[in-house]
Amino acid sequence: MALVGVSGRRAGCYCLRAVRSLPFCSPLQVPALQLHISKTAMGACQKDFESAVNQVKLLKKDPGNEVKLKLYALYKQATEGACNTPKPGLFDLINKAKWDAWNALGNLPKETARQNYVDLVSGLRSSSDSSSQVKPEADKKRAGYDTLVITSEDCITKIMLNRPAKKNALTTQMYREIMLALEAASKDDSTITVFTGNGDYYSSGNDLTNFTDIPPGGIEEKAKNSAILLRDFVDCFIDFPKPLVAVVNGPAVGISVTILGLFDLVYASDRATFHTPFSHLGQTPEGCSSYTFPKIMGPAKAVEMLIFGKKLTAGEAYAQGLVTEVFPDSTFQKEVWTRLKAYSKLPQNAMHISKQIIRNHEKEKLHAINAEESRILQERWLSDECMNAVMDFFSRKAKL
Numbered sequence: 001m002a003l004v005g006v007s008g009r010r011a012g013c014y015c016l017r018a019v020r021s022l023p024f025c026s027p028l029q030v031p032a033l034q035l036h037i038s039k040t041a042m043g044a045c046q047k048d049f050e051s052a053v054n055q056v057k058l059l060k061k062d063p064g065n066e067v068k069l070k071l072y073a074l075y076k077q078a079t080e081g082a083c084n085t086p087k088p089g090l091f092d093l094i095n096k097a098k099w100d101a102w103n104a105l106g107n108l109p110k111e112t113a114r115q116n117y118v119d120l121v122s123g124l125r126s127s128s129d130s131s132s133q134v135k136p137e138a139d140k141k142r143a144g145y146d147t148l149v150i151t152s153e154d155c156i157t158k159i160m161l162n163r164p165a166k167k168n169a170l171t172t173q174m175y176r177e178i179m180l181a182l183e184a185a186s187k188d189d190s191t192i193t194v195f196t197g198n199g200d201y202y203s204s205g206n207d208l209t210n211f212t213d214i215p216p217g218g219i220e221e222k223a224k225n226s227a228i229l230l231r232d233f234v235d236c237f238i239d240f241p242k243p244l245v246a247v248v249n250g251p252a253v254g255i256s257v258t259i260l261g262l263f264d265l266v267y268a269s270d271r272a273t274f275h276t277p278f279s280h281l282g283q284t285p286e287g288c289s290s291y292t293f294p295k296i297m298g299p300a301k302a303v304e305m306l307i308f309g310k311k312l313t314a315g316e317a318y319a320q321g322l323v324t325e326v327f328p329d330s331t332f333q334k335e336v337w338t339r340l341k342a343y344s345k346l347p348q349n350a351m352h353i354s355k356q357i358i359r360n361h362e363k364e365k366l367h368a369i370n371a372e373e374s375r376i377l378q379e380r381w382l383s384d385e386c387m388n389a390v391m392d393f394f395s396r397k398a399k400l
């Protein structure tokens, strides 16, 4: 089984740009996914799986590169199991994107991968079938994401973190899906892109179970991979070309707070709090916050947050310039979305060019800071301080 005929373009956020250049030659086929069923793909839903593989070739509409990558990864997982090939080189963009997508599935069982593949194709078929009908300009949920709900309406693409039972803690898969979603949003018709959380939390930050899934190369390899993931993830925010808005519906922790310094608007419910307990976790700042926070709120207040882990209320975060505006929780959604819908009607090009003027001169510096923060964290994650903090969380001794 092979993915064939792919070609790449040069890129900064290389993983995602590689996805962009996955080819789609004919509107009636998915030639990048010329799949042959492997004999290893046995099991309860084998027939459904084979049928789904065939249906992919008959899709009327290009499902988009992120979905194609997802299909590729699920197919490989279903037929060969966990990613077992060496990681392609840094500049082998296409193969690295494919490898990353497959590797992100970790130890997902083959049967689950088969089922997920079947479900994904079924979703694609129904959206492909219905897209040939006349449709109102309706809210369209994007297929191909397990941890996010992505919709586009009124020229706004909304990326909603969707693990409410886990307080929207960010798993490895979620980081990858967010990067894919940002890449797609940078190219879609929307004017602005919005992040928010489903449920009572905006996000509880990095999912601490990310530290428990240790690869064969041991914890050093885990730390190295995590540092690369972190750097790539934050790079996508630094480079994002359209106005980026955070609709902070509830408490925010860790990396979900630090990257707010890279957003263009931050609207918060008065229920939201902002907490970066890095020292408590034996960790250090990321998301460029070691630079953006002192710049936004002054060094004294930044130190209180980033070194001493002071949790800010929404009102305090507003007073310190991290938040643009705070709304009462009871009217938060209504007020914010009314505002954003009005903003989204402003001339798109003017807004995007203004963002470039405001942000571009700092991009190089931000990338360097991101690389340095990620490098330092790679070491921190191997420290006793950090490992003990993670173990404390799982033994329920510690809570923020």
Ligand SMILES: CCCC/C=C/CC(=O)SCCNC(=O)CCNC(=O)[C@H](O)C(C)(C)COP(=O)(O)OP(=O)(O)OC[C@H]1O[C@@H](n2cnc3c(N)ncnc32)[C@H](O)[C@@H]1OP(=O)(O)O
Residues within 6 Å of the ligand: 165, 166, 167, 169, 170, 204, 205, 206, 207, 208, 209, 210, 226, 227, 229, 230, 253, 254, 255, 256, 278, 281, 283, 286, 393, 398, 399, 400
């Ligand atoms: C690769 C890139 C790395 C980037 C690094 C970033 C650094 C950071 O983001 S540091 C911040 C890490 N986050 C935390 O330390 C938060 C840990 N969570 C908590 O302290 C608490 O869960 C909470 C204060 C957020 C909420 O407490 P509450 O009592 O309301 O709810 P819980 O019962 O604790 O949570 C429900 C459910 O969700 C699980 N969960 C919540 N947050 C996380 C998390 N960050 N990682 C893993 N799991 C989390 C929690 O365990 C519960 O699960 P169960 O229902 O299965 O017990």
